[in-house]
Every structure is written in structure tokens, then in C-alpha cells.
Amino acid sequence: MKLKPVSKSDYRFLYDLLMERNPRANISHKKMPTYNEHVSFVSAKPYSKWYVILYRVNKVGSIYLTSQNEIGIFIKKSFQNKQIGNIALRKLIQKNPKKRYLANVNPKNKKSIRFFKNNGFKLIQYTFELSKIKN
Secondary structure (H helix, E strand, O other): OEEEEOOHHHHHHHHHHHHHOOHHHOOOOOOOOOHHHHHHHHHOOOOOEEEEEEEOOEEEEEEEEOOOOEEEEEEOHHHOOOOHHHHHHHHHHHHOOOOOOEOOOOOOOHHHHHHHHHOOOOOOOOOOOOOOOOO
């Protein structure tokens, strides 16, 4: 298994991966962006490190690290439960040593909560939001 830095050739894969995610479990966006919005987002290099996870010859997921040392990871559904996420997380940490890492997870996303707990992360806070509805 390898972590490959994201490049232009990965835009479609990353968009397809995003489409697999359960929108109710997301914290980063409420509705699916268009492909052009997605390309703009990825092109802006929003994360300090962003990798495509390669398993043998297949692109199976992505993992990133923000400038605040927050980790985000998603594995294609067909490759979940094969320990790929655990290995990718260890490789990300090995390539990018920091004193502390964070993971922001939607409380409804039980799989992610279990994943991070099983990899030694501890719950430190619940974050609340008040959104003003525009009329």
C-alpha cells in the first residue's frame, strides 16, 4: 500500500469518492458540489498534505492533513474493512510527524468514531453550531 500525493489526474477519482460518502455523515459540506466546484476546491490545495491511497494498482481512498493537523480519511466502500485505513493512517503519521493530530467527526458517523478510537484517538470535545437561516 502507498500514499501518492494528489495530482490533476486524481480529480475524477476524488469526486467519485466524494459521491460515495453519506451526506448525513459529512461535516465538511451539506450538499454535493458540482464537478467544477470540486475541481476548484482541489486545485486550491486546501490541505497541507493530501494523498490518494493506492492498494496494489487500485486507487482505494484518500487521506489528508490540514495545517491544524486535522486528519480526514475515506476509503471506497468496496475496500472498507480490510485494514487499509489503519495502514494509511500510520503511513500519514509516519510521513508527517507532529506532536498532536485531530480528527473532526460527525457524531452520527459511528464508523469514523470507531475507526479513530481504535487507532488511539481520544474524544476531547463536542462542537455545537448555530446557523442563522437566511430569509
